[in-house]
Amino acid sequence: MKIRNLIAALSWCLAAAASAAEFQPLDRVAAARIVDPASHTVPTIVALWSSECVHCKKNLKLFSEMARGDRRFRLVTVAVEPQFAGLAELLDLLSVPGQRFAYGVDSPEALGYALDPKWRGELPRTIFFDGKGGKSALSGVVTEAKVRSALGL
Secondary structure, rough: HHHHHHHHHHHHHHHHHHHHHOEEOOOHHHHHHHHOOHHHOOOOOEEOEEEEEHHHHHHHHHHHHHOOOHOOOEEEEEEEOOOOOOOOHHHHHOOOOOEEEEOOOOOHHHHHHOOOOOOOOOOOOOEOOOOOOOOEEEEOOOOOHHHHHHOOO
């Protein structure tokens, strides 16, 4: 009986850890760290997206396809909305890899400014890091050629 309880407790802990790791809540400190070029030693895409943004889905699909075919870059996604049940479904459906963030308790305006002071809220917004200290940002749907160029690949 003790082993059964231990297994049940362990299963519960693993399930809780998996769901907790699904999205990390984003605050201003984490946002500043995500967009600091010094924290990206390899080419990195930071994709800002929303569950209701049709064009965001196009970018996320492209990034997922590129990540499957080319392991030379990292992908970080930031949902510009608080986490809710079902938020991960789109990322899971598209097999989007990488670290996932969702807006936390700080105000959306403060988080947006921390991510990119030049950003005015248009989506999708993609921030590219070349892994050598370079950083650029684009709004709208991107092409594979534009992504590769921005990442220096």
